[in-house]
Amino acid sequence: MDNIKYENGTLYLLDQTLLPNEEKYITPKSKEDYFFAIKTLQVRGAPAIGIFAAYAMALLDENKESLKSYLDSARPTAVNLSWATARMLKAYNEGKNLIEEAVAIHNEDKEMCRKISEYGLSLLNDGDGILTHCNAGALATSNYGTGLGPLLLGKEKGYNFKVFTDETRPLLQGARLTSYELEKAGIDVTLICDNMSSLVMKQGKINAVLVGADRIAANGDTANKIGTSGAAILAKHYGIPFYVLAPYSTIDFSCETGKDIVIEERDGDEIKTMFFEKPTALKETKCFNPAFDVTDSELISAIITEKGIVKQPIKEGLKKLYD
Numbered sequence: 001m002d003n004i005k006y007e008n009g010t011l012y013l014l015d016q017t018l019l020p021n022e023e024k025y026i027t028p029k030s031k032e033d034y035f036f037a038i039k040t041l042q043v044r045g046a047p048a049i050g051i052f053a054a055y056a057m058a059l060l061d062e063n064k065e066s067l068k069s070y071l072d073s074a075r076p077t078a079v080n081l082s083w084a085t086a087r088m089l090k091a092y093n094e095g096k097n098l099i100e101e102a103v104a105i106h107n108e109d110k111e112m113c114r115k116i117s118e119y120g121l122s123l124l125n126d127g128d129g130i131l132t133h134c135n136a137g138a139l140a141t142s143n144y145g146t147g148l149g150p151l152l153l154g155k156e157k158g159y160n161f162k163v164f165t166d167e168t169r170p171l172l173q174g175a176r177l178t179s180y181e182l183e184k185a186g187i188d189v190t191l192i193c194d195n196m197s198s199l200v201m202k203q204g205k206i207n208a209v210l211v212g213a214d215r216i217a218a219n220g221d222t223a224n225k226i227g228t229s230g231a232a233i234l235a236k237h238y239g240i241p242f243y244v245l246a247p248y249s250t251i252d253f254s255c256e257t258g259k260d261i262v263i264e265e266r267d268g269d270e271i272k273t274m275f276f277e278k279p280t281a282l283k284e285t286k287c288f289n290p291a292f293d294v295t296d297s298e299l300i301s302a303i304i305t306e307k308g309i310v311k312q313p314i315k316e317g318l319k320k321l322y323d
Helices: 031-039 046-059 064-072 079-093 098-121 149-156 173-185 194-202 228-238 314-322
Strands: 004-007 010-014 129-132 162-166 188-192 208-211 215-217 222-225 242-245 292-295 302-305 308-311
Touching: 004 046, 004 098, 010 046, 031 046, 031 064, 046 064, 046 079, 046 098, 064 079, 079 098, 098 149, 098 242, 098 302, 129 194, 149 173, 162 173, 162 194, 173 188, 188 194, 194 228, 208 228, 222 228, 228 242, 228 292, 302 314, 308 314
Parallel strands: 129 162, 129 208, 162 188, 208 242, 242 302
Antiparallel strands: 004 010, 215 222, 222 292, 302 308
């Protein structure tokens, strides 16, 4: 299923906030519609956000510099967002056809996802047990995905994986989106609560952990959906490989370490009220709701981009990619 479609001058976006119960496409018209879609996670996943923003830059009749700044502010941690808007602004200043540039970004992402998926699949074995956190499949990109890409490509090639998917509180991307994608693909998937990952690792059910990333610092620290670093610590303890799969454009070489990554903090009511019929805590109860945490590079077995596999030492490997 395509999460973003451009047909006959109109952009169609699959509203991910309604999944898995309703599959509905919306058609954003104004810059506020695009901002709202990014901010409220109607579109989510770093590559998908970048593609969506590229179309916004092409389709909206606005001052392009101002539009770039406005869109970038919707999700400051997602480096693909500012990367895509910067590329579109450059194309505009060079007099290029912006629709063609946005379509090129979309198509390049499809090819990128396939390459990442192939590299990732080379690290796995038929029958492996896999743990995932958040959603990094086709819904978060354009095709196959990053963190889920090896599983979806592997299914096409006849691999059989046993996948355990963390629910990923508080927005439940693992429950609503990852399990949805894997079920649709016919992959054996079991949904678990976030705090169960240690037990399935201890029981020997996990052979590898696959996750995506929204930003990667020059030293290999990665910003992932909140809770990912906990899974990395557990994987290190149990001797399980922990793989981060992300586009090369996610690497921010101007950001030296994870300490320099600004962590988005979202509305605390997401913890207490979202997806619940009634609030799960008192109205006056304070909440701390960061969207991301940072996984230290020493906890990561490899970072996989469309340019190849970077194993430890991560920092030196990333520098070679850049060079």
